[in-house]
Amino acid sequence: MAACRPFAPTLAQLLQKGQVMSEPPAPISKAFERRVRCLLVDDEPALLRALRRLIFQRRPDWEIHLANSAADAIELLESRRFDCVMSDLCMPHMDGMLFLELVRERYPQTVRVVHSSHIETVGRDKVRAISHRMLPKPAAADAVIETLQWAIQLSRSMALSGTG
DSSP states (O other), X not given: OOOOOOSSOOHHHHHXXXXXXXXXXXXXXXXXXXXXXXXXXXXXXXXXXXXXXXXXXXXXXXXXXXXXXXXXXXXXXXXXXXXXXXEOSOOSSSOHHHHHHXXXXXXXXXXXXXXXXXXXXXXXXXXXXXXXXXXXXXXXXXXXXXXXXXXXXXXXXXXXXXXX
């Protein structure tokens, strides 16, 4: 019986001939195939516009969505995935605490940031329970950008690890 020849040359043979090709590139994670997407929620439209302008000046590649109420924010959350949500605490109809609790339950992969002047009034422990980070209002431009960058990194890290 004749010995079977291998179908393909061995790695050692390819190395001798200098024909080893590099491995194909690893597939790109779905978490990184789209632009960064942030949702800002506050009942003060002028503040939202100012925040969007500030963020766009420093991070024009980010996609920034605005919601004047928790109800509007929920509609947006149902239509697309966001890396992070930055919300005020005191809003009419549904306050930020209830809204962020809902986000935590329904969208655990979305990082939650509280941007409010009422953190102390509500209580840091309560706010910490429903958010990943707190940003007192008014916040300096650098603090807003740094906090959102941190939130985006956390969100992408959670997406890669499959946690929420």
